[in-house]
Amino acid sequence: MGKTGKIITAGLLVAVLAFAAGAANAKDKVKVGFIGPLTGGVSVNGIGGRNSADLAVRLRNMDQNAKYEYELVVLDDECKPNVAVQVATKMAADKDIIAAATHYCSATAIATVDTYHKFGFPVIVWGAVLPDITYRNKYAEVHRVNGTMINQNDANAELISQLGYKTVAVIHDTTDYGKGHNEYFSKALAKIGKAKIVGTFGVTADQQDFTAELTQVKALNPDVIYFGGLTPIGVRIRAQMDKLGIKAVFDGTSGIVSDAFIQGLGPLAEGTLAFREGAPTEKLPGGKFFMEKYNAQKYDNPPEAYGAFAYAAMDMILDTIEKVGPDRKKVIDALGNVKDRDSIVGKITFDDHGQNTVPVITKYVIQDGKFVEWEASEYASGKRKLPGQ
C-alpha cells in the first residue's frame, strides 16, 4: 500500500469516527413531563415520585439502544386543584412535551382530566386513587397504573366473605372518600352474595361522639363493622365500640393504614383489618431492582409508597415513545392497547377507561401493634382468631 492508500485509510477512519460521533449527537431530544405535589403537606410523596420518574429517565438515557435522549420537565401541583389546572395547561400546551406521569392527589388528578383531554395530551396517573379519575369520563388520554378504591373494596369484601362472616354494619364519613368506599364495598359484597349489610350509617368527618350510632349497631349485632373513612374518626369509633361492649371485627380501608391509628388506640387496635392499593415497595415484583437503582442515584428523599408506580408510569411512557416515536396521537393509540405488560409493579393491563385492572392490593391485619400482611399473620394461619371466628 502506497501513500495514497494511507491517506484513504485515514480518510475512512475520520469518516467512520465522524459518522459515529454524528450518530451519538443525532439522537433526538424528547421531552416528557412529571407533575406531583412538590411543596406542602404531602410533598414527601411528590418528591419521592419525582425522583422515581427521574430515575426512569436517567436509566433510559444511559441505555445505548435508546432511540431518543429524554429530558424530564417537572411541575408542582401543590396538591391544589386550581394550581394543578394551571400547571397541567402549561405542560399540555407545550407541544414539545409528548406525555407525562401525573398527580398524587385525587383532587388534582380529577380536576385536570378535562385539560389533558382538551389538549390531546397523554398522561399516566401514578398515585391518585379516586375511581372517577379514569371512570367518570372515557378519555383516551388518561391512564392509571395504580389501583383505585374499587379494587381494595373488592379485596375487602372477598376476605370478609371468605372468613365466613354473615352480617356487616357500614359506617362511613359523608365526604366523597367515605361515600365512595361505602358504594364500592356494598356493591362488591352484594356481588359475592355471602354476607349482607344490616345497616349503613353516614357520619360527619369531624364527629366526636358515635355512641348513638354504635348503640344502633349494637342492636343489629353484626359480625363485622366496616368503616369507610380516615384515621381520626376511625380511632374514635373503635374506642367507643369497646365502651359499648361491641365485639365485632373492625374492618377498615386504606384511610386507617397509618401509625397514628395504632398509636391512638394502643392494644385496642389488635385484630383490625385494613386494605391498601399497592404494596410495600420491597414486595413488588421489581421492588428490589427499583430500590437498588434508586439508592445508587443518591436522592435526598426515599421513593415513598408510590415511587415505584411513578417509575412504572414513566417507564411505560418511555417504552411507548421508543416504539411509536415522539407523537402524542400515536402514543395515545399505543397506550390504548396495553395488555399484560410487565413492569416493576407487576403486570399492567389498561381497560377501556385506561385503568390498570390488575393492580396489587395488600391486605393487612393489626397484630401486636403493627400492620402485618394478612397472609403472613397469625390470624390467617389460625394461631389467633378474629372476633366471632
Next chain:
Amino acid sequence: MNVGLFAQYVMNGLMLGMMYALVAVGFTLFFGVLNIIKFSHGDVLTVGAFTALAVFSGLHALGFSSQWLDLVVMLAIATLAMAALGMLIARYLVMPLRSAPALNTLLITLMLGTVLRESVRLFYPQGANPKPFPALLPRNSIDIGSFNLRLDNVLMLTAGVAVIVGLQFLLNHTKLGLAIRAVAQDEETARTMGIDFTAIVLITFAIGSGLAAFAGVMNGLYYNEINFGIGLYLGVVGFSAAIIGGLGSIYGAILGGFLFAGLQTIGTVLLPFASAYKDVFAFAVVIAIMAWRPTGLIQEKISERV
C-alpha cells in the same frame, strides 16, 4: 326498641349532656359578669385535656402507678392551670376591650381559640394525631339485657352533678357568689358597695375555665381519646346550649346542654334517614327554639336588653 336499648340511649345522652352543660355553664358565667361572649372557651377545654394528658405522661415517667392518685393530680393541675389561663385571658384580652364594641371581644376570643387549637396541634408531640387518653376509672360494667352499665360512666355523671351542685352552692350561698351575682346584675352598684370588680371578673373566668378543664378531662376519660379539635365542636354546642337555655342563667345552660344531647340522640335514633343529619336536626330545633323564645328558655331575671 327494648328497655335495655332505651336505657343505653338515655345513658349516652346523659353523658353527652353533662359535658355540654359544663361547657355551657362557662359561657353563661362569662356573659353574666361582663356581657361578653368568649369564643375561645371550647379551646381552653382542649388545652385542659392535653394538660391533663401531659401530666399523666409526666407522672408515668416518674413511676407513679396509682390510678386514683394520677387522676386527682391530673385533674387538679389541669383545672388550676386552666383557671390561671382563664384569668390571663380575662385580664389581658377581655378587660382591656371593655369599652370597645362587644363584637371586638367576640372576634379576639375567636382568634385566640384558633391560636390555642393550632398551638396544641403544632407543639404537643404529634399533636395532629388522635391521642389515647388513659382509662383511669374502674372499668367494671354490668350487662342488663342489652344495656351495658359502666361504673366509670356512673362515676363521671356523679362527679359532674357534684360539680354543678357545688357551683350552685357557691353562687347562691357564699359571699363570693353574692358578689358575682351583684356584678352580674349591676356593675356600678356593685362597685359602690365596695366589691372589687376586677377581682370578681377574674375569679369568674377562673371558675368557668376550670370547669372547662374538668369537662375536658371527663371527655378524655369517657372516650379514651382526645384530639386538638374536640374543643371547637364542644364550644359551638356549649354556646348554643347556653343560648337556648338563656344566656346568663346557670339552670338554663344546664337545661340547654341536656336538651341538645337529647336532640342529637333522638336525631340518630328516631329519624328515618341516616344519622349523618343528626346535627342538622339538632341545630334546626335550636333555631326554632330561638325564634320562639329569643332570650332563651329560662330568662335572666332582670334583662337590660330591650
